[in-house]
Amino acid sequence: MSYVSEEYSAVVVNFPSDRNADFASRWLTRIAEADRILTLHRQENPEFEKTIEPLGVVSLVEFSWPALELVRRWLHDSRAFPLSSRDYELFEAVSYLAETGFFASDGAHYHVTLPLH
Helix, strand or coil, X not given: CCCCCCCCCEEEEECCCCCCHHHHHHHXXXXXXXXXHHHHHHHHCCCHHHHHHHHCCCCCCCCHXXXXXXXXXXXXXXXXXXXXXXXXXXXXXXXXXXXXXXXXXXXXXXXXXXXXX
């Protein structure tokens, strides 16, 4: 089930209020590990991209670049910021980050989480 659908025009992304470097480091380390696992999966399963093609993914599924952009916004903007569907690549990325445990949703709000290993 996708958390992001055409009915939303924006979501709110929430990070910890204290801009904690330790938390950011642990979150980004797990993001990097997810990218490594995804890269290995792609290498071992060349048909993978064709199997996800019907999902209508706009951009190549990657974890690191959207995570870095979200952390940049967290540090620059504030602990919570809106993410518009017009920013479709990042909007879509929040959806698959949520599906893989890096965010939890309570409706239109996404709270950053540290997924279990």
